[in-house]
């Protein structure tokens with residue numbers, strides 16, 4: 001239906017609704033008929049295809065082929081066992097992938113948005129997917145339009161429709177019906193379409209279409225994009241590919257040397273391919289996803305909702321946190337503490353000053369049925385002041401006596417809000433806003449200058465000042481031209497309010513400092529107010545700089561670049577300037593977290609390494625642009641999230657270290673044995689088994705590892721740092737070699753002392769060494785005995801379980817047949833366990849040396865100070 005051709009009241013009655021909204025019953029009926037207001041997701045891959053995907057890997061296919069060939073050539077049990085292990089491997093891979101996808105889906109669900117609708121006569125917040133045709137929706141600047149709407153109210157309403165029309169300049173919306181038929185979407189000025197963005201103003205609309213019936217729904221299939229891999233996953237996938245080639249070459253060399261030594265070609269083929277399968281870390285990308293997604297889940301519990309998975313890994317590298325003041329560092333519980341009506345201003349009556357009246361009518365605060373005032377905390381504080389000072393009814397009475405005829409809503413760029421009301425047969429224009437803004441609109445320059453002085457005094461005490469101006473007019477031209485109206489104002493007075501700093505913010509800022517992260521306040525508020533609060537919180541210290549938006553504007557790039565790392569407070573900054581700040585910090589190789597709540601903050605949130613939106617006070621637009629949403633709008637939550645991000649990254653690095661070292665050890669063992677004149681130390685099944693049990697369980701349990709003791713006292717990791725930095729690469733090489741040496745040593749010893757069970761011993765030593773290794777690398781520096789043996793129970797459980805499985809392989813008769821193992825005597829087992837602890841002790845020694853070096857460096861640098 002062409003809703004734009006109809007009058008708004010006609011649309012309301014056609015939709016069988018009213019300005020009071022639908023009844024609950026009507027809503028339920030309509031959900032039955034129209035379904036949920038959701039854009040359908042791209043068709044999901046069926047589960048069985050996801051499972052088959054596990055066999056897409058080239059090496060796995062080759063292994064299966066080789067197993068089948070060897071089966072035909074006689075060794076049927078071997079072939080079957082290999083196939084079973086491959087199958088188990090696939091199941092494990094599948095489960096991991098499936099869990100990763102589930103976790104991602106859960107994350108997406110949590111990020112679901114809300115809309116404000118009128119139902120049964122009162123305004124309620126509902127989940128956007130529950131909107132139905134006929135619902136009356138309120139829109140305000142920053143909202144994403146939740147469904148296709150025919151507008152029935154529009155106040156300076158401008159909507160950015162680029163997602164639908166490609167046009168990025170916001171369109172002015174109206175409510176009048178249009179007469180021209182068949183006009184393009186961009187010209188349907190009395191409509192607002194799902195997924196477009198309210199750039200400015202306020203409006204109300206009636207839902208005419210939902211879900212896939214909306215304009216965006218019709219083209220939704222064109223818009224669906226795949227979830228991009230995180231940078232870490234990309235790097236790991238690239239690295240995995242390169243590593244695969246290397247391993248392939250090693251396998252070929254192994255195969256060829258085996259042939260020269262007279263081994264059977266089928267045996268050599270199987271061993272070479274098994275080694276290839278075991279050593280290529282194909283599970284790493286899935287393990288990283290799980291680890292990040294699990295991290296994201298834990299972060300939600302700490303009130304940080306991750307919208308984009310890569311954010312979890314980048315969090316740990318943050319070196320600057322640029323944060324808003326109001327609500328994030330402060331409690332956003334404003335309280336009016338100063339009311340200074342201007343003596344020269346008109347009086348409403350004996351008791352009421354014009355300032356009181358202005359506070360009572362120039363706002364968008366609403367009262368709940370329980371009598372609570374809700375809305376912008378600045379405005380709530382004023383309304384509460386007037387209501388408290390006189391009585392609760394005075395607000396309603398004044399609003400009724402001075403009905404509003406037009407408004408220009410608050411905008412943080414203009415820092416001002418204006419409303420026009422009928423007043424004694426005339427019109428009164430009331431503007432409130434930042435002192436500088438109102439002062440610049442006054443007709444009396446002397447008064448303007450005195451306001452600025454007064455404001456500076458109050459601001460220095462951390463008080464937030466708002467000034468009020470007014471103007472009487474005989475008539476108002478339609479449409480209202482605010483440029484003509486917002487000028488030549490008379491001064492009504494000013495108010496001062498306080499917003500106490502959050503207690504927990506102070507501690508979080510201290511933590512930032514010790515963690516090498518610089519906290520920076522960026523605020524729209526007055527410079528003196530901002531500095532006073534920044535000082536109280538410990539953000540602004542001696543030698544730090546504070547800058548105002550206009551000062552920033554006049555600086556050259558070089559000047560800014562020189563000073564930027566010392567600037568702690570930016571005041572009266574416009575959202576566009578936030579982008580300059582982010583870019584400049586990034587050009588100096590910093591990882592920047594930036595908070596924002598308004599529509600205009602979206603570009604800087606997108607540009608930041610971690611864009612952080614406010615869950616409570618933030619607009620939909622800012623939330624969509626952000627990587628992370630703070631559910632409690634609290635600065636301390638960002639710092640908590642950084643800590644969690646560091647821990648998650650540490651743990652990912654640990655399991656990469658673990659898996660790569662183990663795989664390295666397997667390769668070294670098999671590869672070096674022939675050069676030492678030793679027979680093949682392990683059978684293909686042994687290699688596959690080690691890969692199956694050791695890579696999977698203990699590796700995954702490493703992601704439950706608790707934070708290192710120094711997690712928030714060490715500097716952030718460098719941007720773009722490789723996973724193999726900080727000695728990880730070297731560790732992988734030397735511990736892998738050591739593990740192989742111990743394994744081959746076991747072989748030499750067992751063969752020389754004529755032990756019939758030499759191969760079982762070799763197999764056991766390699767298997768158990770890996771368990772010792774994983775236990776030791778739980779911590780990068782600390783001794784495990786200090787960190788606590790029982791502080792990661794999942795890992796301990798995985799180790800015990802794997803150990804029992806290994807005993808099963810050694811001692812259960814049927815396993816002996818399958819794995820070609822023999823029961824070891826107690827002394828043989830004892831020797832194996834003892835040898836397997838060599839790696840554990842060596843890694844503990846490595847950590848001890850690292851600790852000593854660190855202590856030495858600290859004492860040197862203390863001496864130099």
Ligand code: ATP
Pocket residue numbers: 324325326327376378379410412413415416417432433434435465466522523524525526
């Ligand atoms: P922050 O950027 O840290 O959140 P802020 O709340 O002061 O701080 P803005 O919301 O951009 O930042 O407000 C900028 C200025 O606009 C305020 O300092 C105040 O002077 C003025 N202001 C804030 N809210 C209103 C409002 N509802 N009506 C009119 N003026 C306002």
